[in-house]
Amino acid sequence: MPRGVLRVRERLIHVGLFFSALLSVATTAGIIWVLAVESFRFFAHKDVTVFSFLSGSNWSPLLEPRSYGVLPLVCGTFLIAGGALLLAVPVGLAAGIFLSDYAPPRVRAFLKPTLEILAGIPTVVYGYFALTFVTPHLIKPLFPATQVFNAASAAIVVGVMIIPTVASLCDDAFRAVPRTLREAAYALSATRLEVSLRIVLPAGLSGVVAAVLLAFARAVGETMAVTIAAGSNPQLTLNPLDAVQTLASYIAQISMGDTPHGSIEYQTIYAVGMLLFLTTLAFNVIAHVVLGRFREVYD
Amino acid sequence: MSTVTAQFEPRLARRRAYGAVFAGVCLFMTLVGMVVLVVLLVNVARDGGRWVSWGFLDRFPSRLTPEESGVKSALFGTLWLMFMTGAFAVPLGMAAAVYLHEYAPRNRMTRFIELNIANLAGVPSIVYGILGMTIFTRMCSLGLSVLAGAATLSLLVLPTVIIASRESLAAVPDSFRLAAYGVGATRWQTVRAHVLPAAIPGMLTGVILAMSRAIGEAAPLVVIGALMFITSIPKSPMDDFTALPIQIFNWMDEPEIIFQELAAAAIIVLLGILLPMNAVAIGIRAWQQHKKAW
Numbered sequence: 001m002p003r004g005v006l007r008v009r010e011r012l013i014h015v016g017l018f019f020s021a022l023l024s025v026a027t028t029a030g031i032i033w034v035l036a037v038e039s040f041r042f043f044a045h046k047d048v049t050v051f052s053f054l055s056g057s058n059w060s061p062l063l064e065p066r067s068y069g070v071l072p073l074v075c076g077t078f079l080i081a082g083g084a085l086l087l088a089v090p091v092g093l094a095a096g097i098f099l100s101d102y103a104p105p106r107v108r109a110f111l112k113p114t115l116e117i118l119a120g121i122p123t124v125v126y127g128y129f130a131l132t133f134v135t136p137h138l139i140k141p142l143f144p145a146t147q148v149f150n151a152a153s154a155a156i157v158v159g160v161m162i163i164p165t166v167a168s169l170c171d172d173a174f175r176a177v178p179r180t181l182r183e184a185a186y187a188l189s190a191t192r193l194e195v196s197l198r199i200v201l202p203a204g205l206s207g208v209v210a211a212v213l214l215a216f217a218r219a220v221g222e223t224m225a226v227t228i229a230a231g232s233n234p235q236l237t238l239n240p241l242d243a244v245q246t247l248a249s250y251i252a253q254i255s256m257g258d259t260p261h262g263s264i265e266y267q268t269i270y271a272v273g274m275l276l277f278l279t280t281l282a283f284n285v286i287a288h289v290v291l292g293r294f295r296e297v298y299d
Numbered sequence: 300m301s302t303v304t305a306q307f308e309p310r311l312a313r314r315r316a317y318g319a320v321f322a323g324v325c326l327f328m329t330l331v332g333m334v335v336l337v338v339l340l341v342n343v344a345r346d347g348g349r350w351v352s353w354g355f356l357d358r359f360p361s362r363l364t365p366e367e368s369g370v371k372s373a374l375f376g377t378l379w380l381m382f383m384t385g386a387f388a389v390p391l392g393m394a395a396a397v398y399l400h401e402y403a404p405r406n407r408m409t410r411f412i413e414l415n416i417a418n419l420a421g422v423p424s425i426v427y428g429i430l431g432m433t434i435f436t437r438m439c440s441l442g443l444s445v446l447a448g449a450a451t452l453s454l455l456v457l458p459t460v461i462i463a464s465r466e467s468l469a470a471v472p473d474s475f476r477l478a479a480y481g482v483g484a485t486r487w488q489t490v491r492a493h494v495l496p497a498a499i500p501g502m503l504t505g506v507i508l509a510m511s512r513a514i515g516e517a518a519p520l521v522v523i524g525a526l527m528f529i530t531s532i533p534k535s536p537m538d539d540f541t542a543l544p545i546q547i548f549n550w551m552d553e554p555e556i557i558f559q560e561l562a563a564a565a566i567i568v569l570l571g572i573l574l575p576m577n578a579v580a581i582g583i584r585a586w587q588q589h590k591k592a593w
Contacts, residue, residue: 006485009487010485010486010487013487014398014402014486014487016394017394017395017397017398017402018398018402018403020391020392020394020395020398021394021395021398021399021403021412021461022412023391023395023457024395024412024415024416024419024457024458024461025411025412025415027419027430027454027457028415028418028419030430030434031422031426031427031429031430034429034430034433034434035426035429038433090328091328091331091332094324094325094327094328094329095325095328095329095331095332097325098322098325098326098328098329099329102322102325102326103329109585111329111333113577113581114332114333114336115332116508116577116581117336117574117577118332118333118335118336120508120511120512120515120573120574120577121336121339121515121570121573122515122516122517122544122569122573123515123516123517123518124515124517124544124547124548124551124566125339125343125515125547125566125569125570126339127548127551128343128547128551128562128563128566129339129342129343131551132342132346132559132563133338133339133342160332160335163331163332164332167329167332189309189311191311191314191315191317191318192318192322193314193317193318193321193322194314194318196321197321214421217421218421220423221421221422221423221424221425221426222423223423223424223425223517223518223521224517224518224521224544224548228548228551248423248425248518251425251428251429251522252425252518252521252522255428255432255521255522255524256521261437269429270429273425273426273429276423276425276426277422277423277426280421280422280423280426281418281421281422283421284417284418284421285418288414288417288418
């Protein structure tokens with residue numbers, strides 16, 4: 001191939017690849033633009049302000065008297081995501097320690113893919129599991145007053161869903177702790193438990209914190225399992241046996257109905273979507289900052 | 300006995316006992332995930348097992364005669380989505396990864412793109428649904444077409460595909476590139492003939508895992524409006540469609556017990572596609588780690 005043609009071809013390929021990479025920036029820009037435009041229209045209505053949206057404790061966009069206070073949805077979201085963390089953090093952290101410091105290579109080679117399969121189960125399936133197993137067979141026997149749709153069952157399945165995230169990220173963090181540190185501790189006659197909890201855990205702490213934040217962001221954005229298991233009842237409650245609605249499940253509920261395009265009900269999903277997007281973005285950004293800035297560096 | 304040894308009590312037996320308890324607790328916690336997986340699969344199989352048959356795959360859903368229902372429309376919709384999403388997301392994702400790892404200068408622009416991709420991977424899938432509904436369904440007037448669904452899912456999986464492909468490119472040693480440059484290859488020739496072939500198996504693992512996540516997704520499809528009752532299979536990318544996760548969700552919404560069982564049967568079909576995909580992806584990685592020569 002002549003040198004000139006070759007050079008032009010190289011240039012074209014370079015530009016083409018660059019635009020593929022730029023598509024992700026366009027996606028982010030698209031998300032922000034789409035959410036901002038319709039949210040702006042929503043907040044342009046005379047009876048809605050950003051303050052009343054964020055501080056109002058009554059969410060009733062479909063029924064008169066209408067009210068657009070998002071706190072019940074925020075409360076439901078954090079109730080479920082917080083409950084999910086209560087389950088996923090101890091389990092995931094212990095699994096991470098086991099995978100990095102205890103499991104023989106063969107056991108590890110079996111356990112890691114199994115965790116990946118657990119992460120690959122679709123969220124509607126977890127919803128089915130919550131509705132047909134967790135609520136009737138786990139929660140109802142203990143608390144007979146539980147409603148069919150309840151926050152606890154959603155929190156449990158979302159917790160199971162994020163166990164692989166926590167376990168896998170913790171495992172990565174602990175494996176990045178150099179062997180020399182562990183061996184120095186063993187040389188001082190520390191037991192395995194002491195090495196795990198006093199050497200490896202503190203050294204990998206930034207990774208653990210990032211894992212928890214990322215898992216929390218996932219739990220906040222989880223939609224289908226929560227829509228199926230927790231119901232669609234926006235209320236300001238901390239009782240996990242009640243039905244609640246989250247930011248994401250509200251968006252799903254409105255999308256399933258036949259809300260006319262351009263109406264204020266329709267615009268609420270953009271405002272709620274914006275809040276959801278900013279919340280998860282904040283947790284993701286903090287997680288990456290923690291990973292980048294507070295990582296202990298060993299040579 | 301000297302004072303030093305008197306103060307130092309190793310209490311090794313007790314410390315080892317604590318250690319054994321802790322090891323047991325960690326093992327137990329690790330097994331929690333497996334136990335849930337098994338219980339979930341058994342629960343689904345028990346509920347829906349009796350409805351799964353070849354006929355179930357070949358019939359359309361029916362509200363009047365649920366016992367003659369099937370998942371044909373949903374199954375074909377899912378297959379259409381899978382192939383079209385793959386056709387969009389895989390080349391674009393690999394190209395972006397090649398750019399970022401092989402071409403991009405280390406400057407602010409590159410750092411910005413990388414940060415952006417890392418954050419996009421954490422955006423909830425339902426937000427992608429809002430994006431797809433606004434841009435593809437309404438602005439581009441694609442309606443509830445397979446094309447709109449696949450475009451939305453492609454944007455959703457792109458960050459995952461890019462991140463997995465990058466990791467795979469990073470695992471290719473620099474000596475490959477230097478050797479190619481050394482005999483006068485251009486950058487693209489180096490990438491195409493030496494770096495990509497070495498990285499492809501690893502990319503494949505990431506791509507298959509990403510695709511299996513995509514076809515299990517229901518939230519973005521719900522938002523673009525795919526919650527309709529459809530009893531036909533798409534013949535072109537512009538046709539209406541439904542998908543397995545949507546069909547499962549629809550059936551679960553019905554009060555009668557038989558629809559719950561049909562939902563479980565559809566879950567078996569969906570997992571029957573996803574679990575083998577996961578197994579293949581994990582198998583490719585294991586095989587590659589086993590034979591890796593560099």
